[in-house]
Amino acid sequence: MISTFKQVDETDIAFLRSVCSPDRVLTGAEISEDYSHDELGDVRRAPDVLVKVLSAEEVSAVLKYANEQTIPVTPRGQGTGLVGASVALCGGIMLDLCAMNRFLELDEVNMTLTLEPGVLLMEVSKYVEAHKLFYPPDPGEKTATIGGNVNTNAGGMRAVKYGVTRDYIRGMEVVLPSGKIIELGGKIAKNSSGYNLKDLFVGSEGTLGIITKLTLRLLPLPQYKISLLVPFPDLNSAISAVPHVIRTSSVPTAVEFMEREVILAAEEFLNRKFPDNSADAYLLLTFDGMSETEIELAFHAVANRCLELGAKDVFISNTDERNESIWSARGAFLEAIKASTTEMDECDVVVPRSHVAEFIRYASSLQQKHGVRIRSFGHAGDGNLHIYVLRDALSEEAWKKTLAAVFEDLYGTAKTFGGQVSGEHGIGFAKKPYLAESLAPEVLALMQGIKRVFDPKGILNPGKIVV
Numbered sequence: 001m002i003s004t005f006k007q008v009d010e011t012d013i014a015f016l017r018s019v020c021s022p023d024r025v026l027t028g029a030e031i032s033e034d035y036s037h038d039e040l041g042d043v044r045r046a047p048d049v050l051v052k053v054l055s056a057e058e059v060s061a062v063l064k065y066a067n068e069q070t071i072p073v074t075p076r077g078q079g080t081g082l083v084g085a086s087v088a089l090c091g092g093i094m095l096d097l098c099a100m101n102r103f104l105e106l107d108e109v110n111m112t113l114t115l116e117p118g119v120l121l122m123e124v125s126k127y128v129e130a131h132k133l134f135y136p137p138d139p140g141e142k143t144a145t146i147g148g149n150v151n152t153n154a155g156g157m158r159a160v161k162y163g164v165t166r167d168y169i170r171g172m173e174v175v176l177p178s179g180k181i182i183e184l185g186g187k188i189a190k191n192s193s194g195y196n197l198k199d200l201f202v203g204s205e206g207t208l209g210i211i212t213k214l215t216l217r218l219l220p221l222p223q224y225k226i227s228l229l230v231p232f233p234d235l236n237s238a239i240s241a242v243p244h245v246i247r248t249s250s251v252p253t254a255v256e257f258m259e260r261e262v263i264l265a266a267e268e269f270l271n272r273k274f275p276d277n278s279a280d281a282y283l284l285l286t287f288d289g290m291s292e293t294e295i296e297l298a299f300h301a302v303a304n305r306c307l308e309l310g311a312k313d314v315f316i317s318n319t320d321e322r323n324e325s326i327w328s329a330r331g332a333f334l335e336a337i338k339a340s341t342t343e344m345d346e347c348d349v350v351v352p353r354s355h356v357a358e359f360i361r362y363a364s365s366l367q368q369k370h371g372v373r374i375r376s377f378g379h380a381g382d383g384n385l386h387i388y389v390l391r392d393a394l395s396e397e398a399w400k401k402t403l404a405a406v407f408e409d410l411y412g413t414a415k416t417f418g419g420q421v422s423g424e425h426g427i428g429f430a431k432k433p434y435l436a437e438s439l440a441p442e443v444l445a446l447m448q449g450i451k452r453v454f455d456p457k458g459i460l461n462p463g464k465i466v467v
Helices: 010-019 056-069 122-130 146-152 197-201 235-244 262-272 290-310 320-331 333-339 355-371 396-416 432-438 441-454
Strands: 025-027 049-052 073-076 094-096 103-107 113-114 169-174 181-185 210-217 224-232 254-259 281-289 315-319 342-346 373-379 384-388
Touching: 010 049, 010 056, 056 073, 056 094, 056 210, 056 262, 073 235, 073 320, 103 122, 113 122, 122 146, 146 210, 181 197, 181 441, 210 441, 224 235, 224 290, 224 320, 235 254, 235 281, 235 290, 235 355, 262 320, 262 333, 262 373, 281 290, 315 320, 320 333, 333 384, 342 396, 355 373, 355 384, 355 396, 384 396, 396 432
Parallel strands: 049 094, 073 094
Antiparallel strands: 025 049, 103 113, 113 210, 169 181, 169 210, 224 281, 224 315, 254 281, 254 373, 342 384, 373 384
């Protein structure tokens, strides 16, 4: 693949303005600083030109031209990622897809929703629930676009019962680097017709093609739901209870773990009290179903099992007020941790459920080994753990050295447990070295080969994942 790209000039900008209206093609100081980074913050580079596209045809024209001229193109949604995947590392053209945000068709017979990639996740849920339908994936960042969710194969809190984003993508429209527009999948529930190319684009972070339309699989909306907040005397007993909870008669919708320090940070950040903050560790469990009897049987069985395993109490959250106090705090954990320090970085590791307790204990021990604060929470039910390393007062040199040492320990240990580098946030730029270390050379070569087939000149989101 070509590693030297053409520098954007006035001729290129004039072409882009001929494709899109001039007010949607921005350069220089016209481009907001927000477009130079994502939520990670420390990976920064502004694009040479920002194009706010409105249709697949516009995306096609831009990509065809960029491919002919060998200009790098970076697709962008809301920029809520944490691995630098939507940063224009090589400058060039950035395509902002947020204005492609239309709902195109709700098919209640086939139980599918067709929409554009710029629709926000929180709008998807609201839209389908009004029709008593349900889109299960539930990533924590509700202001992310559905296109961003698909490009990272986001999971979220309900993955333990319902699976991840990939499980709900029935079809898509994709623009290839050549400018060709292709359709993959559709409304069909089964498909054994050759290679499953659709799934290659899910989690590809915009490195193979740009998704311009999606067809989502929906389910009937559960009519009843309830949450349990379960305090434990320590983190070890809380995490050790998770496999027993999963093996009860009804699988919980979500099994989250949290430590007291994170709860206190969220209370301070929100200026709102959590229902209980006296224990060192908590499990937060949710159940949903079509009948009240069904979920009552499920949560009573789990509550009794948690008490047998050493839980200090079980708080039942069955009112809107209590649910709001619990879930608003859970949703604020990331921002609360960020507000408590000068800088942070995250290990979005995933390990087999049988190793969650051991891995969390190990991660906590690294605080003493490396002299740094580490905070964690995550999806204990599916082994996806969010471990945050906090800079606090460390100098720039000490921070980089310490962070590298902590990550080396975390990812190395995850590999010995049979884990992977990322459970849902993707690889982007920030996690590339750790992905390369975790994969066999043959697997890495296959990924690089796939990239070359789809994008021979390497113009799409260069510098991300494996190239």
